[in-house]
Amino acid sequence: MSHSPLTPGITAGRLEPSEYADNFADLHAPLDAHEATVAADRCYFCHDAPCVTACPTDIDIPLFIRQIATGTPEAAAKTILTQNILGGMCARVCPTETLCEEVCVREIAEGKPVIIGQLQRYATDILMDNDEHPFTRADPTGKRIAVVGAGPAGLACAHRLAMLGHDVTLMDARPKPGGLNEYGIAAYKTVDDFALREVNWLMQIGGITLENGVALGQDVTLDSLQSDYDAVFLGLGLGAVNALGLGGEDKDGMRDAVDFIAELRQAEDVSKLPIGRDVVVIGGGMTAIDAAVQAKALGALNVTLVYRRGRDRMNASVFEQDLAAARGVHIITGAQPVAIHGNGAVREIEFEYTDDTLTPTGETVRIPADQVFKAIGQALAGDTLPDLDGRKIAVTDTGRTSVSGVWAGGDCAAGGDDLTVTAVAEGRDAAMDIHAALTGAKEA
């Protein structure tokens, strides 16, 4: 090993091969059958269960856990996937601690919820490992629908439409489908190429034609899609990244966190990825945490995550914050960047402490940095889109936009939590509304 965490600058190979393997191993090892049985036994089978209410996709959680407990995980998986076709990924990336598990009555009773997310993964893994696809297509309707964006919203929408008998063209600007599942989530949350495996499994429904490398506004226009298809669903995600608005953002070493995460996810060998010795991440959401933890995992000596507000305002859950802290990330809150120092390349980044209302205090601190990841939010990219609500596409409850025949969902649409699971729900619900609009069928 020629390099170590102490090596100055941005360099690869800071760690031993085994350390990389450990650092990027599955965050939660899958439950074995015994662990799943013990965990499932704890479910009380609540009436009108709070966990179901908390789930954006309304998965019947008590039912699927009872199906696991009685030795039919395949049936459990079908219960899950009927509501959420990306139930496998959501089991891995959902912030369950702020959704289903937060309201589990055993969390209320004992501070220890039923581990719903891990049980969901147990069931869906079994079904997918059997290479079973439990859904079939309805009779063809002859309708053709364009789904733009093969992320969680687009995939959920496409699958539901295909299941209802429609023909779907699913297009995505990137070379691979999956959206943020493929490019935007920490590697240790979705090991063994799960995102792509899940898409391949999902495509078994049939009736979906996938076109990668097709970008809206470049290769196709909304007008052309409207004339070529019976309906259009936009699941574009957020293609642009917010800037700090400081001089020197183009200095070497300054980078968008989403690009870093995407590169890492696509890397064949993470030991070949260069990483700074002193890394600073700016932001307080999941992207910031994913970038910080993975910077540490690549062997950075010091990783500091700086967020301008208090911890309680961070979008990243307490679990994620604790994970970062446990992996050695230093979290500073109540400080916003005011200057980028360095000659050509970033050397230090200067922050000013703020109070709760973001009023500057005059107190500043300079943090050494040879690499800075910006994770202060993403923005919708593109023009000639339907009307916006704020900075995102305005939609109704069922995803209808201002343009007739065009629906939208996922991160590009206004409302929602920008979670994978929310995007799945929006894509699914838009599909049901498209189906109703095209066939006159009542919403199921």
Next chain:
Amino acid sequence: MADLTTNFIGITSPNPFWLASAPPTDKEYNVRRAFEAGWGGVVWKTLGEDPPVVNVNGPRYGAIWGADRRLLGLNNIELITDRPLETNLEEMTRVKKDYPDRAIIASLMVPVNEDSWKWILSRVAETGCDGVELNFGCPHGMSERGMGSAVGQVPDYIHQIAEWCKKHTDLPVIVKLTPNITDVRKPAQAAKDGGADAVSLINTINSITSVNLDSFSPEPMIDGKGAHGGYCGPAVKPIALNMVAEIARDPVTQGMPISGIGGVTTWRDAAEFMALGAGNVQVCTAAMTYGFKIVQEMISGLSQYMDEKGFTSTDELVGRAVPNVSDWKHLNLNYVTKARIDQDACIKCGRCYAACEDTSHQAISMSEDRTFEVIDAECVACNLCVNVCPVEDCITMVELEPGAMDERTGKVVEKEYANWTTHPNNPGAWAAE
């Protein structure tokens, strides 16, 4: 610590916890371990005539489980001891000599003829054991040969054999009863009439614990077939308690010493059997599930309970609940209760609501914020919500004081005791007038 020394039909043991005649008491090795762990006595695995029986060479036990695979019920198709009589007698002699303060009872099962019983009684008397228990209970295998429950189901046989045994031994005689019978008082009466000193109950219950849905055979499965076994463990406790109580309150058998058996798992179970009239208890499944060490909890728990109650002897506990075992027709119909939900303890699972709404009287309301409350005008006080609630004491039944209004019936709760025998809806009550 209350003194748990128990005298049961003249047999003294340091505590009322005996191991029942079963696999845990089949060998010297096991029994020595049991005594070292603190058990007050053992009923040695049932002895029979040589040549010894043989057991199946496949699984002997089946089970059912609760949450977390907690064993709730066990059944077995094991027979009486399959070791030579001589071996057992030698071991019993040695163990009794080394543990003179512990009770050792010989469990016996031989064919229904006087000579067989006379002979085996004379042999076991040589071991120095403290008493004998006549095994009229085993429901599987031995019953096919006219012994075990085949005897226990015929009161005349019980009477006869008890008489023979009292004639041919000075040792105290306990008759172990089978629950596989309609009215357990009849065999108990027969045992008493035959001169037996005590009864012990229950033996195991005819059972199939499960069916293998691949091989379509009952479990435990032997080469694709299964035979009913004898069921025991926590699941049978309610059946055993009732049978003990029936004998304890029957005018004919009242006062007859009872050794209580059936699902005793904790000190509390033991205390309940004793309160219903058992002078001591016998344990098997709990030991087979957790090992002999559980007796330490039984000893400490019963001692603490007795201290709290101010009991200085187990005699003060034995039978204390018997006067309160009644017939339905004598229950007070003017005793009115309503369910009450402790909102601080409630974890909002809604199981009380589902149970009441779907299967009972629609007497629990559910609000938007998942507050569950009892609707007094609908609550019949059935207690189902209490039983399905996962939090102990979250839902309790509260008595309406006389003079209070029962919103369900619209009647004021009366102070006077009134039961079915005098109720206007009872045709029998009119006839009596």
